[in-house]
Amino acid sequence: MKIKHIIIQNKNERAFMLIGVLIFLIFSTFMNPKAALANEELPSIQGPIPMTNDDCLACHQLPDMVRPLPDGGQLYLTVDPIEFKTSIHGRNGYSCVQCHTNITGYPHPELLIETAREFSYQVISQACMQCHSGAAEEYAKGHHAQEYLLGNTNSATCVDCHSAHAVQEFGTSHISIAQTCEKCHSEIYEIYKESVHGEALLENFNPDVPTCVSCHENHNNxxxxxxxxxxxxxxxxxxxxxxxxxxxxxxxxxxxxxxxxxxxxxxxxxxxxxxxxxxxxxxxxxxxxxxxxxxxxxxxxxxxxxxxxxxxxxxxxxxxxxxxxxxxxxxxxxPDLENNTSVYLVTIFYWIIIPGTIGGMLFFIFTQVYRKFIIKKQLDDKNKGEGK
Structure with missing residues (x-):
């Protein structure tokens, strides 16, 4: 089923969006006519930028911008410009179309998806893999990816943990990691929260204690x-x-x-x-x-x-x-004198008696060998010299 329309509930918002689109189309026709060509190559990460972030936000910052989906759900398309600008991508100057590489102008290409989860995996996560290939390879080996391939569409993808437009580096923030895992693993989180590790992390903010990925890893979980x-x-x-x-x-x-x-x-x-x-x-x-x-x-x-x-x-x-x-x-x-004293003393006793016993036996064997071969040879040589 093809999805062609975006629902904007408020008439004023609809008018504002249409005006913005018209301005953008006029601007793009005069300033960058090639951008309107249907057969233009998709931009690479390093390539020219066919649309600026302001072009995208002219529509996508409007509130409650949704697209109906065949399964009866909705795809939420509103982007908070502040969240994006303060994200790690926004702070480093990345453009919307460097992730959404199929977007070169308006109207956008038709997107054939059935559910929001399908969009999350097939579109967004694939976009992440363009730059984060190492993490993508690790993710493909982990339980989340394997579960998704087996049909569990609720299994976590990139944006479930990192978000789409408000991406922040986790760094050493163990609390953020645990709270991210809580989104899906809430029952385990409640148990962990009461443990010695969880209490130290979540109540005392101790960064030394393990969090989820300390034991389960992050991408290759x-x-x-x-x-x-x-x-x-x-x-x-x-x-x-x-x-x-x-x-x-x-x-x-x-x-x-x-x-x-x-x-x-x-x-x-x-x-x-x-x-x-x-x-x-x-x-x-x-x-x-x-x-x-x-x-x-x-x-x-x-x-x-x-x-x-x-x-x-x-x-x-x-x-x-x-x-x-x-x-x-x-x-x-x-074992030492403070802990398990009797075991420690017995251990010391054996450290003395065993080497002493074995050493004594080896000394006895040596004297027997010396007596049998060395002294006997000396006596034989002496007897030969005396003509006996």
């Missing part, structure tokens, strides 16, 4: 349904929790990753990473004990790893274990 994602997820946690400088700022133990991969759970996960990287491990990773979006402080009464709750957490994998089962676990601490 990944998740637990991807092969190997869960298996390698401890490495995501390690990016922060293995950083001694970062953890030192908050008095957090930075040995959590090293102690994890050295115990019976983590060592098995490491083996899986080496021999079966696309498989799901049957050993717990960080999120199995601490949670995913709902991670809480270890001393929070609702935390799954709080002292009073950790026994129940262990029972998820060890259903026959009693509530004291976890007392044998070192709790991510390397």
């Amino acid at each position: 990944t998740g637990p349904n991807d092969p190997g994602y869960t298996l390698f997820s401890p490495q995501i946690c390690a990016e922060c929790h293995n950083d001694e400088k970062l953890m030192g700022k908050y008095g957090i133990n930075a040995d959590v990753f090293d102690t994890y991969i050295s115990d019976f759970h983590g060592s098995t996960v490491v083996i899986f990473e080496e021999i079966a990287p696309d498989q799901v491990t049957n050993k717990p990773v960080c999120s199995d004990c601490h949670g995913v979006h709902d991670i809480l402080r270890h001393d929070d009464t609702d935390s799954s790893v709080m002292k009073d709750n950790i026994g129940v957490t262990c029972q998820r994998c060890h259903p026959g274990a009693d509530l004291e089962f976890s007392d044998s676990w070192l709790s991510h601490y390397k």
Whole structure:
């Protein structure tokens, strides 16, 4: 179905728009007659600009400018000139037609689309790819693009995250990233907001804590349904929790990753990473004990790893274990005189007794070899010299 008309509800606005269009057509005929040619080549990003932004805004800044769509919806065509001028594109002098490359004059070419989502993906996102090819390649690998290709038209495209005409750089604004993801993932956002990470970010404005893309990436977004994602997820946690400088700022133990991969759970996960990287491990990773979006402080009464709750957490994998089962676990601490003193002393004892025992055995073997070969040879040589 071809779409040919724009609905402008107010008569004054309609008259104003028509006057603006007539002025533009007269101006373009005298100043740039080639722009009216139907067969003119589409401008490249670096090419000549057939229309200025003011030409476009003569119509598109009018309020409530909409186009009816075959599915019964509407395509909103009004552009806020202030939003665009203060956007990263507006501040850098980009022109409307550098994105809308099929627009060379008025009337515009007919656009055959069924829904607003179709326009968002086929027109706007394709325009973004002209300049942002690297991000587009990454996006094509991610869940959003794959879901769209599978028929989920609600899956996010470029403008859903970055907007169309009010594009701003995210930079290091973790809050903006989380709030952007909230548009679609509101239930997860509400859970994240109450977590130790979400509270620190959204209430205390702490830029050190992870936000959505810290774990799922931005354009090439990944998740637990991807092969190997869960298996390698401890490495995501390690990016922060293995950083001694970062953890030192908050008095957090930075040995959590090293102690994890050295115990019976983590060592098995490491083996899986080496021999079966696309498989799901049957050993717990960080999120199995601490949670995913709902991670809480270890001393929070609702935390799954709080002292009073950790026994129940262990029972998820060890259903026959009693509530004291976890007392044998070192709790991510390397043994020392303050934490797990008895284990530390036993470790020191073994560091002494094992080298001492093995060293003593090697010394005994050496003396036997020396006696059997060196001393015997010396005695034989002496006996030969004496004629015995």
